[in-house]
Amino acid sequence: MTVRRLHTITFLDSLGTGSYVAISVVYFVQVRGLSTGGVSLVLGLAAAGAALAGLPLGVVSDWLGARPVLVISHVAIGTLFAFLPQIRGPVGLGVVLVTIAVLQASIGPAKSTLLYSYSNPEQRTREQAIQRSIFNIGFAVGAAVSAVVTALAGDAGSVGLIYLNACSYLGCAVVAIALAPRTREPTATATATTDRGPLAVVRDRPFLLLTGLYGALALSECVIVVGVPMWVVTVGAPQYVIPFCLLLNTAAVIVLQTRFSRAADGTGRSRRFLTLGALAFAAGAASLAAVPPHDPSRAQLMILLATAAFTLCELLASAGAWALVLARVGARDQGAYFGTFGMSFSLQAVAGPLLFGWIVVPHGAIGWLVLGVAAVALLPAIGATVTRLGRARTRPQLA
Incomplete structure (x- = not known):
């Protein structure tokens, strides 16, 4: 209830x-x-x-x-x-x-x-x-x-x-x-970390890296809301494709997010999901770079393919990151950890419009290709961060 x-x-x-x-x-x-x-x-x-x-x-x-x-x-x-x-x-x-x-x-x-x-x-x-x-x-x-x-x-x-x-x-x-005031007793994982203190999250470097990496991948959401409309106007693609992109993204998240999250439990699966998310982001950026300026039919197709790729990134990255976050929090610092992880959403909301409006879109196809290469460049950091999180999740000390 x-x-x-x-x-x-x-x-x-x-x-x-x-x-x-x-x-x-x-x-x-x-x-x-x-x-x-x-x-x-x-x-x-x-x-x-x-x-x-x-x-x-x-x-x-x-x-x-x-x-x-x-x-x-x-x-x-x-x-x-x-x-x-x-x-x-x-x-x-x-x-x-x-x-x-x-x-x-x-x-x-x-x-x-x-x-x-x-x-x-x-x-x-x-x-x-x-x-x-x-x-x-x-x-x-x-x-x-x-x-x-x-x-x-x-x-x-x-x-x-x-x-x-x-x-x-x-x-x-x-x-x-009307919510019940009492919560469940801490689990074994949480109990092992109850002595970390309320600000331990600022010393938890693997978790902070995860927050930053997820913030970068979460730009996939800002691409659909801000980047795609800017690019549609820039290349002269039909503007009615914009609401179709938003509808595709929203419907996919509603239908598929729970299924993706069920499959993301475990450090190995979380690493795989985040890695595939970064590759999907790169594929979406490459699709937008390939949008032709004077071919409305092909432009619509490439923009919709890009939207599908960025939506896939959103689903994969969200499922993989949340599985790691929920395994990391302790019994007495849940708010600090969830609040810190939530900064990834706010930071991409600040940086996204500036990134797309001032850097990516003004540089055209090259801007999108560089963005895709940057997503691929995250792969080593994703692997190292998830490994460190998995190594420390059952230890009381911070990595």
Whole structure:
């Protein structure tokens, strides 16, 4: 029952987030009068704040408890979104949005900690995958709701969707209050690491390397959201291929993530999944490099093939990395470890748009080929990092 409530929180959260993200940029530019440069700056600062807050908020979750952090964060975020339409001036909007992003950085580690505690050890990787699939379902539904509402009600509908997002967060807080306060007893692996201290993660070099490597592979998600649309415009490919790419990615993650995660348990399989993920990333980059500038039919085919490859990378890397993370955390530092690992998502959200907008896309096919070569260059580091993690997972000391 408790795990189902966590899944309910994820669905409500993603439902509101999907409805908000779909209209946020248009709302801030057309309704609030901000420039596109101003919106980019605010979103970049928000992502940077979330990245920096991951570890501290994870430590707070370990100290205060994951359930109180989950309740407080959802109440605070819901309240801020409820007041967002009334805030005037770009500075006030920027402060609120950065604050929301920082608070949102606490939700992932808190939910992961609770899911870790409430799930049987053999089910943890699978439950994390289910969470990811549920998030994608909720996000897709929210985006669809947003499309209908804005088509029918225009700018007024955008404001209503912001209030809907606020209600979704407050609803999450209500469900979080009903979560069982007690967690399972630590497992043998966790017990062996309970003396590490709340900041031991900053000395756990193999885990930090895993976080960085996964952040690099997680750029596959940013490619589909940011890189592919930029490349479509640059090469003059039909723009209707963009939503098809997003639909392909979302549907594949919903259907396949749990199956991939079930097959990723074990150090050897995790290494294989991360290695194949890097190769899939390279294949996707090569496909985008091969997109012809004046051949719409072939361009669509190559872009869809690239999307399939990047989606495969997302599935493989997520399954392999989460299996290693769940085997690494201890009984008293779950929030710190989950918060640190969550920084990989925030960092790619900051670096991705800059990488594709300033470096890769402006250099054309060469830029994509260099990106693919960089992915292949990660292979030795992946092998060494996974080996070190596997060697130390049953020892109390850090590698």
